[in-house]
Amino acid sequence: MSSDIFFYIFAALTAGSALAVVFTKNTVAAALSLLVSLVGVAAIFVLLDAFLLAALMVFVYAGAVVALFLFIVMLLDSQGGTRKPFKKATLFSGFVALLLLIVGLASFAQRGAQAAIVHEVPAAAVPVGASLRAYGEQLFTTYLLPVQIVGFLLLIAMLGVIVLSKKFEGLGDIK
Numbered sequence: 001m002s003s004d005i006f007f008y009i010f011a012a013l014t015a016g017s018a019l020a021v022v023f024t025k026n027t028v029a030a031a032l033s034l035l036v037s038l039v040g041v042a043a044i045f046v047l048l049d050a051f052l053l054a055a056l057m058v059f060v061y062a063g064a065v066v067a068l069f070l071f072i073v074m075l076l077d078s079q080g081g082t083r084k085p086f087k088k089a090t091l092f093s094g095f096v097a098l099l100l101l102i103v104g105l106a107s108f109a110q111r112g113a114q115a116a117i118v119h120e121v122p123a124a125a126v127p128v129g130a131s132l133r134a135y136g137e138q139l140f141t142t143y144l145l146p147v148q149i150v151g152f153l154l155l156i157a158m159l160g161v162i163v164l165s166k167k168f169e170g171l172g173d174i175k
Contacts, residue, residue: 007047014040027073031066038062052135065154072161 017040020033038061045054139147 003047007044010040010043010047013037014044028070031070031073034069035062035066038066052132068158069161072158 014037017033017036021030021037024030024033038057042054042057042062045051045057
């Protein structure tokens, strides 16, 4: 019962700080809200007895990635840390993300309804192993491509922060 209360506390903390990332105008405050959100996710992993994933979440994402984003934002942002107003591309990408969320939730609800009709009891999951070696083998064999894709996405996000924070004066001065 007490773990349910902790779950709701950490879930509310994670969701609230994730919303703060999206709606905060100050980029440094948004990065710190991302840090709080990632620590909340790590706390939920602890509640699920996935201590290695929680430690990796704190060390890799909360420690390294957020520190890197903060460094880039603080180094390259000379406008006081405020974001530029929304543009059409931002609204379009938000609409696409909302559409994907709705489709995912509808698919999830449909699968739940089908399972309720059939009254299937899911079989117990066979644990792969809670050792670091088992995680490493799965990471570098089965999940190698998704890990590399996430790495490239983080690199693209970092380059996007650099490009968006640069000030372009104008091309008329080049001779």
